[in-house]
Amino acid sequence: MKSKFKLVIGGIAGVVLLGGAVGVGAISNSGDKTGKAVSAQQELISKEEAKNIASKETKGTVENIELDEEDGRMEYDVDLHNEKDDDIDVEINAVNGKVLKVDYDRDDRDDDNDSEASADVKITKEQAIKIAQKEQKGTITEIELDDGHYEVEIHDGNKETEMKIDGNTGKVLEKDTETDDD
Missing domain, CATH: 3.10.450.40 (Nuclear Transport Factor 2; Chain: A,)
Structure with missing residues (x-):
């Protein structure tokens, strides 16, 4: 009976010690609020x-x-x-x-006169229109050059698609289609 009692007490003590060690390890490895270890932080430029x-x-x-x-x-x-x-x-x-x-x-520039803004991109407005129409059927209702990309709106029946096209590569960066449920 004493050996069973010692065995149970020894087991409990082992669990308590192991739990404490895990807890201490968790505390010592805790980092900043992002969860990254403090020791992994690098020196920042000023x-x-x-x-x-x-x-x-x-x-x-x-x-x-x-x-x-x-x-x-x-x-x-x-x-x-x-x-x-x-x-x-x-x-x-x-x-x-x-x-x-x-x-x-560049909000202060005239959207109808893209000559100054288009100097920063390789794709013309006409090329952007062709890219948009190849990607999505419909009528282009709006196209605007903003921060080096074209923002295009296309309507096709009850669908409206907004597209963002890179002004240098012609790649479609974003495409979002919504359907009117009227």
Whole structure:
């Protein structure tokens, strides 16, 4: 009877010790709020370095800078403004300083006169129309060049399709079709 009692007490003690060890391991490996281990964090470039990189990339004046996590990596999101009245968003890898993305917001330009904006793309409006019509039947009701891509609306009966076409490659980036249920 004493050996069974010792065996049960020994088993309980083992479970308690094992549970404690697992708990200590979990606490020591806990990381930041993203769940990544703290030890895996890398040294980040400074905000000042990110501002300099963005300013050189776009020749704009920095208005705001934020550090965010995007797709599992740390990035600086830098908002700038230039003398052409463009609002520019530059995304920079916060570890190595590489420019990941540059977006220009050109809302002040006339949508009917794409000559200035089209200098930034290789695909003409007419080519974008052909690409859209090849992808989807219907009547094109709207086409607009915005931030290096064409936004196209096509109507076919009770279906409306919105498409985004890359202004340099002609690749369809997004396609969304909705049906009117009237």
